[in-house]
Amino acid sequence: MAAIAPQTITYSPAYTLVPTYECFNRCTYCNFRHDPGKSEWLSIDQARTRLRGLQSQAVIEILILSGEVHPKSLRRRAWVQRIYDLCALALEMGFLPHTNVGPLSFEEMLYLKQVNVSMGLMLEQLTPKLLKTVHRYAPSKRPAVRLQQLIWAGKLQIPFTTGLLLGIGETEADWWQTLSAIAHIHQQWGHIQEVILQPHQTGRTQIESRDQLSFERFKTAILMAHEILPPDITLQIPPNLVNPQAALLTCLELGARDIGGIGPKDEVNPDYPHLQQPALSRLLAAHGWQLKPRLPVYPQYDDWLSAHLRPAINQWRQRLTNPAFASVSALSSPSY
Numbered sequence: 001m002a003a004i005a006p007q008t009i010t011y012s013p014a015y016t017l018v019p020t021y022e023c024f025n026r027c028t029y030c031n032f033r034h035d036p037g038k039s040e041w042l043s044i045d046q047a048r049t050r051l052r053g054l055q056s057q058a059v060i061e062i063l064i065l066s067g068e069v070h071p072k073s074l075r076r077r078a079w080v081q082r083i084y085d086l087c088a089l090a091l092e093m094g095f096l097p098h099t100n101v102g103p104l105s106f107e108e109m110l111y112l113k114q115v116n117v118s119m120g121l122m123l124e125q126l127t128p129k130l131l132k133t134v135h136r137y138a139p140s141k142r143p144a145v146r147l148q149q150l151i152w153a154g155k156l157q158i159p160f161t162t163g164l165l166l167g168i169g170e171t172e173a174d175w176w177q178t179l180s181a182i183a184h185i186h187q188q189w190g191h192i193q194e195v196i197l198q199p200h201q202t203g204r205t206q207i208e209s210r211d212q213l214s215f216e217r218f219k220t221a222i223l224m225a226h227e228i229l230p231p232d233i234t235l236q237i238p239p240n241l242v243n244p245q246a247a248l249l250t251c252l253e254l255g256a257r258d259i260g261g262i263g264p265k266d267e268v269n270p271d272y273p274h275l276q277q278p279a280l281s282r283l284l285a286a287h288g289w290q291l292k293p294r295l296p297v298y299p300q301y302d303d304w305l306s307a308h309l310r311p312a313i314n315q316w317r318q319r320l321t322n323p324a325f326a327s328v329s330a331l332s333s334p335s336y
């Protein structure tokens with residue numbers, strides 16, 4: 001009897017740099033933000049030291065994840081410049097940057113496109129009722145502002161990651177609306193490479209606690225996303241937020257095909273450490289799934305990126321297809 005080939009599940013070997021934790025929004029579920037002016041920005045020298053330590057390790061993506069400086073603040077230009085400089089440094093040191101720093105103007109997106117292989121912004125939920133609850137102090141979470149980002153990313157041909165934040169006071173009908181909007185925008189521009197289903201998790205420093213999404217409801221969300229989203233969008237789930245670990249396998253059976261960035265620290269949910277790649281590979285392999293590393297840009301979008309980004313991407317693609325690197329174990333496991 002012929003052996004059944006294992007199905008592939010992908011992940012991005014990633015490390016997160018945080019330009020600043022300061023944020024002018026106060027989402028009530030956030031465990032990341034600091035008050036404006038109370039947190040040092042990450043300097044280029046500090047970033048260089050950290051990235052140098054990663055060069056011999058299995059890290060491909062540098063996720064630039066940030067708290068936000070108000071669009072009208074006099075410090076906004078410096079903040080965007082710092083993000084640009086961090087991306088340029090990561091590229092120069094052989095990594096592939098992916099920026100997710102909240103809503104940007106069209107010009108800011110165009111500027112950052114030059115130094116990113118893909119970008120992202122969670123749509124979270126379209127329903128305006130959350131502006132009266134978890135987002136009452138978060139102007140960046142206005143649904144129209146976030147929808148506009150997805151449209152601009154399409155117009156600018158930026159390979160894009162978006163997603164839903166689940167369990168923040170929305171209904172299943174709200175999920176349907178949000179997923180349909182993503183599918184609709186993708187139909188027009190074809191730029192959404194992946195959609196994250198991110199269950200809200202309570203952490204230690206958020207200003208308002210709330211019930212966590214039950215696994216039953218999470219399964220419903222995965223099934224719904226699988227039904228609504230076109231097959232060329234990969235469904236991503238964060239493995240550290242799905243408990244117990246056996247539940248991760250159920251998510252894969254329901255259609256999730258990617259487990260996102262795996263690195264030493266989940267900056268958004270620091271209270272939920274990631275299983276590292278070897279343990280995840282073993283867990284999946286025991287149930288017939290093969291875990292494979294991928295780049296933060298999916299291959300169908302390589303042509304959209306400017307010529308100076310291509311050599312680094314081609315090099316990484318070659319490293320991943322080279323038989324010596326084809327198995328995950330051939331990449332040295334990060335010890336950070």
Ligand SMILES: O=c1nc2n(C[C@H](O)[C@H](O)[C@H](O)CO)c3cc(O)ccc3cc-2c(=O)[nH]1
Nearest residue numbers: 063100119120121122161260261266268296
């Ligand atoms: O480690 C994390 N990575 C997050 N990532 C990164 C993601 O796991 C990977 O970097 C992408 O899959 C790159 O293709 C995000 C990226 C986005 O564009 C939007 C939201 C997120 C959210 C998280 C997150 O909560 N934790």
Ligand SMILES: C[C@H]1O[C@@H](n2cnc3c(N)ncnc32)[C@H](O)[C@@H]1O
Nearest residue numbers: 029030031122165198199200201268
């Ligand atoms: C990077 C993304 O992380 C999400 N995010 C912010 N706080 C939490 C939390 N406590 N649990 C899960 N996801 C969260 C937001 O949707 C943001 O856009």
Ligand code: SF4
Nearest residue numbers: 023025027030033067
């Ligand atoms: S979730 Fe993002 S926008 Fe909201 S407070 Fe936290 S850092 Fe700021």
